[in-house]
Amino acid sequence: MLLTHILYKVPLLSTSGNMNVEVEQLTMDSRKAGPGRLFAAVRGTQTDGHRFIEKAVELGTSVILCEELPENRADDVTYVQVQDSSYALGLIAANFYDHPSKKLKLVGVTGTNGKTSTATLLFRLFRLRGYRVGLLSTVQNQIDETVIPATHTTPDTIALNELLSRMVQHGCSHCFMEVSSHSVVQHRIVGLHFAGGIFTNITHDHLDFHETFDNYIKAKKGFFDQLPASAFALTNLDDKRGLVMLQNTVAQKESYSLQTLGSFKGRIMSESLYGMQMEVDGREVWFKLTGRFNAYNLLAVYGAAILLGEDREEVLTQLSVLPSPPGRFEMVIVSNKPVGIVDYAHTPDALQNVLETIAGLRQGNEQIITVVGCGGNRDAAKRPIMAEIACKYSDRVILTSDNPRHEDPMAILEQMQAGVPPVAFKKTQTLADRRDAIFRAVEIAQPNDVILIAGKGHETYQEIKGVKHDFDDRKVLREAFQQSIAKK
Numbered sequence: 001m002l003l004t005h006i007l008y009k010v011p012l013l014s015t016s017g018n019m020n021v022e023v024e025q026l027t028m029d030s031r032k033a034g035p036g037r038l039f040a041a042v043r044g045t046q047t048d049g050h051r052f053i054e055k056a057v058e059l060g061t062s063v064i065l066c067e068e069l070p071e072n073r074a075d076d077v078t079y080v081q082v083q084d085s086s087y088a089l090g091l092i093a094a095n096f097y098d099h100p101s102k103k104l105k106l107v108g109v110t111g112t113n114g115k116t117s118t119a120t121l122l123f124r125l126f127r128l129r130g131y132r133v134g135l136l137s138t139v140q141n142q143i144d145e146t147v148i149p150a151t152h153t154t155p156d157t158i159a160l161n162e163l164l165s166r167m168v169q170h171g172c173s174h175c176f177m178e179v180s181s182h183s184v185v186q187h188r189i190v191g192l193h194f195a196g197g198i199f200t201n202i203t204h205d206h207l208d209f210h211e212t213f214d215n216y217i218k219a220k221k222g223f224f225d226q227l228p229a230s231a232f233a234l235t236n237l238d239d240k241r242g243l244v245m246l247q248n249t250v251a252q253k254e255s256y257s258l259q260t261l262g263s264f265k266g267r268i269m270s271e272s273l274y275g276m277q278m279e280v281d282g283r284e285v286w287f288k289l290t291g292r293f294n295a296y297n298l299l300a301v302y303g304a305a306i307l308l309g310e311d312r313e314e315v316l317t318q319l320s321v322l323p324s325p326p327g328r329f330e331m332v333i334v335s336n337k338p339v340g341i342v343d344y345a346h347t348p349d350a351l352q353n354v355l356e357t358i359a360g361l362r363q364g365n366e367q368i369i370t371v372v373g374c375g376g377n378r379d380a381a382k383r384p385i386m387a388e389i390a391c392k393y394s395d396r397v398i399l400t401s402d403n404p405r406h407e408d409p410m411a412i413l414e415q416m417q418a419g420v421p422p423v424a425f426k427k428t429q430t431l432a433d434r435r436d437a438i439f440r441a442v443e444i445a446q447p448n449d450v451i452l453i454a455g456k457g458h459e460t461y462q463e464i465k466g467v468k469h470d471f472d473d474r475k476v477l478r479e480a481f482q483q484s485i486a487k488k
């Protein structure tokens with residue numbers, strides 16, 4: 001595509017060189033630069049892409065997008081100077097791929113917890129309704145049946161537009177995507193045309209990145225601020241910040257609630273570990289999902305489907321057969337063994353929700369045994385809080401490693417231990433090896449107990465010092481159950 005076409009509506013500060021050059025590929029990584037390519041120099045958290053402009057030029061790159069022009073410029077290279085490279089790159093990527101987001105109905109889900117659950121349920125519901133659908137989520141990206149591994153919750157702006165254009169080529173009518181707060185701040189979603197936005201909730205997370213809770217709220221709100229008037233903005237009225245999100249949006253304001261009157265109203269009538277009965281807009285429905293947090297997810301999915309023009313009755317019937325998304329309250333059951341639950345709860349709020357749900361469904365004197373850890377190189381403030389929550393709701397707690405990444409596992413565990421109240425010392429144990437921790441939980445459990453393995457959900461690896469080792473909580477738990485059967 002011609003550079004001049006790619007730059008349509010991009011605010012430019014200056015340009016130098018041939019503007020009629022053809023661009024065949026976009027990249028923000030100098031290592032992938034080369035002839036026929038545009039390299040966007042983006043300022044990151046670790047380094048500054050501007051430092052690699054020379055490298056990109058050496059590799060024969062045709063066009064450089066940057067905020068500061070280098071002093072020594074190559075004659076055969078075109079330089080485009082903009083105020084903000086990542087913002088400009090959003091517009092450029094949308095132009096380059098010919099605005100795929102306008103050719104399908106794109107719905108974004110944002111919030112601290114529930115994005116994957118809500119987006120995945122919407123994807124499955126619309127597949128069930130016979131549409132061709134796309135999904136961009138933490139667990140995986142999908143174009144109908146084709147799975148494309150995900151590296152981020154929200155892909156970078158180039159990958160995002162490329163995936164959307166593949167969805168359009170495949171004939172997808174809808175795409176449901178997670179919008180992480182990082183993606184809003186890093187302008188990954190600039191230039192996208194949304195048909196709708198959903199807010200789930202906001203609680204403590206990612207303060208390592210956003211620094212203050214206010215910045216974090218602003219990041220989430222930034223998504224609704226950029227929605228067009230043709231879109232719907234569906235918010236959770238029961239969240240303290242639900243209305244703030246919609247304060248400045250020009251989109252059609254809609255809401256859902258379990259507590260007050262919203263556009264979509266729900267009520268839990270009864271629940272068990274295996275499902276729940278809800279009243280949704282006056283209709284009674286049994287869902288395979290359980291827990292108050294899932295009642296919110298289901299209500300958001302129902303609301304979005306109706307706002308997208310689907311039939312109420314049909315939507316509820318189809319929603320009632322959907323299972324939990326992978327690693328979200330996923331049951332691992334081996335005969336005569338305790339109930340195992342693998343859940344991606346990796347924030348204080350999520351852990352509290354899951355444990356409250358389990359505690360609420362307890363029938364008699366079953367014990368709740370929780371295995372939990374916290375990821376390295378991520379928000380450290382949540383570590384003691386998560387340990388405290390685990391102790392509050394569980395009869396036994398095993399503190400273990402999540403993805404230590406580049407941190408010392410024991411140092412993370414010490415920070416978690418700081419949150420264990422003295423009265424809970426006796427019931428708490430620390431085993432840094434996650435496999436050992438899961439086996440230990442099975443060893444101490446009685447047949448009716450519930451074992452919660454929290455934090456990693458669908459993940460199939462454990463990241464230690466930059467290396468991803470095979471690890472799947474569900475498989476390890478199943479192995480532990482089987483070994484305990486074999487021992488008897």
Ligand SMILES: CC(=O)N[C@H]1[C@@H](OP(=O)(O)OP(=O)(O)OC[C@H]2O[C@@H](n3ccc(=O)[nH]c3=O)[C@H](O)[C@@H]2O)O[C@H](CO)[C@@H](O)[C@@H]1O[C@H](C)C(=O)N[C@@H](C)C(=O)N[C@H](CCC(=O)O)C(=O)O
Binds near residue numbers: 031052154182
């Ligand atoms: C903190 C963060 O979000 N980092 C993301 C960000 O990296 P960065 O801006 O820090 O990049 P950097 O390493 O400083 O480099 C700056 C620029 O120089 C370029 N570079 C660098 C080296 C080189 O030799 N040549 C070169 O051109 C890089 O390609 C980059 O464009 O932009 C990169 C490219 O898009 C991402 O891969 C990277 O994600 C890292 C891997 C990450 O872990 N991100 C997490 C925190 C994240 O984004 N998570 C959210 C979900 C959170 C949630 O809701 O749970 C997500 O959306 O996934």
Ligand SMILES: Nc1ncnc2c1ncn2[C@@H]1O[C@H](COP(=O)(O)OP(=O)(O)OP(=O)(O)O)[C@@H](O)[C@H]1O
Binds near residue numbers: 113118138178294351
């Ligand atoms: N609506 C909700 N409110 C609160 N907690 C939830 C909700 N939905 C799910 N959870 C809990 O939070 C965990 C993460 O859920 P999910 O993966 O859907 O969130 P997410 O927003 O996609 O997270 P991430 O930011 O890591 O992408 C689940 O395993 C569950 O314990």
Ligand SMILES: N[C@H](CCC[C@H](N)C(=O)O)C(=O)O
Binds near residue numbers: 346375378455459
């Ligand atoms: N998207 C989240 C996932 C955290 C999952 C948890 N298992 C961990 O590794 O901390 C993040 O990157 O912060």
Ligand SMILES: [Mg+2]
Binds near residue numbers: 115117138
């Ligand atoms: Mg997610």
